[in-house]
Every structure is written in structure tokens, then in C-alpha cells.
Amino acid sequence: MAAPHRNARQRRIDLNQVGEAGRVLALLADGFDVPDFNRAAYQAERGGFKTLIASPNKSLVSGRSDTREEMNFVVDMAPADAGVDKFEGLVIPGGERSTKLLMESQDMRLLVHDFVKAGKPVLALGEAVALLAEVSEKQGVEGDAALALKGEVFAGSGEDAAEDASKAFVDALEVTANAA
DSSP states (O other), X not given: OOOOOOOOOOOOOOTTTTTSSXXXXXXXXXXXXXXXXXXXXXXXXXXXXXXXXXXXXXXXEEEEOTTOOEXXXXXXXXXXXXXXXXXXXXXXXXXXHHHHHHHHOHHHHHHHHHHHHHTOOEEEETTHHHHHHHHHTOTTOOSSEEEEETTEEEEEOSTTHHHHHHHHHHHHHHHHHHHO
8 A cells, every 4th residue: 555645845954055046135123023034034045045134223133923022133234234236135024113113214215225126026024015115116015925026016915925925035036146
């Protein structure tokens, strides 16, 4: 009798290969949604991309888990040091407080604008979708997740929107990195 069909295991992340495909920038401000960030960073690392953090904070930035616990992350650079040419893509996790702080920061808004203008993939999750819509000057962009690609913004809603958008983001990163 044949063994029951088992789901294939997901490819493991080889830490030695993280960064070989390029670098992804995450814009974080205090109060960001940690699960959004982790989801995007995990997908990027599976694709061989290294995720670096830019924040208006100097050394640590704090986010909130699903259980509302505060978690701290080390800041890699200031927004002014994060040029578009140094990265293949941009991630902006949700979080009401974080999104408000990012929207108030001219440096952060300009950085998002520069990524969109350069046609590089930009992933916005949760409340950050509103920031991406505003900065990209696109009308009617709403949802749980949005992806900017080559100047267009695509948004989706629903239970799987963030996961689907994160996977599409990595696919777009791979295409962009291979084209360079």
C-alpha cells in the first residue's frame, strides 16, 4: 500500500546565501506591526535577499506583536543614508502609530517616492497602504496590502492578501535583480 501523500517541505533558508540576491530596505517607525515585517523579511530571505532597517530612530525601533507585546529591532541606518540605488526593493509594514510617524517625516516620504519613481518594488502592508497610495499619487488604492511595481500600484484585501503580496514582492525583486 502506498504511503499517504505528504506536503513537500518548504525550502529552508540558507543563512550563508542571504544577501546574495541583493538587499531590501524596511522602513520602520515605533509602533510598526512586527508580523507584517517578519512576513516580508522571511519571504525576502527565502529569495536570498538581506533585509536592512531604516528608521528615524537612532539605534532601536520598537514594534508590536499580535499579542501587543513590544519587540525591539536594531536600526541599520538613517533614512538619509538609504539611497534607492543601494536596494532592490522597499518594505513598509503596517501599524497605525508607525504609519502616522512615517507620513509626518519628509525624509521617509521622499524615500518612498524615490523607490516608486525608480520603478523598484515597494510592498506596503496594513495601514501603510495609505502611505504608499498618497506618496505614489494613486487614487482608489485601498486594502490590506499593496505592491508598487514600475509606477503602478496594485492592492488587495482579505485574509491572504499580505502573504500573497509578500510572495509577489519577492518575485518582483528577483525579476528586478536579474534585469540589473
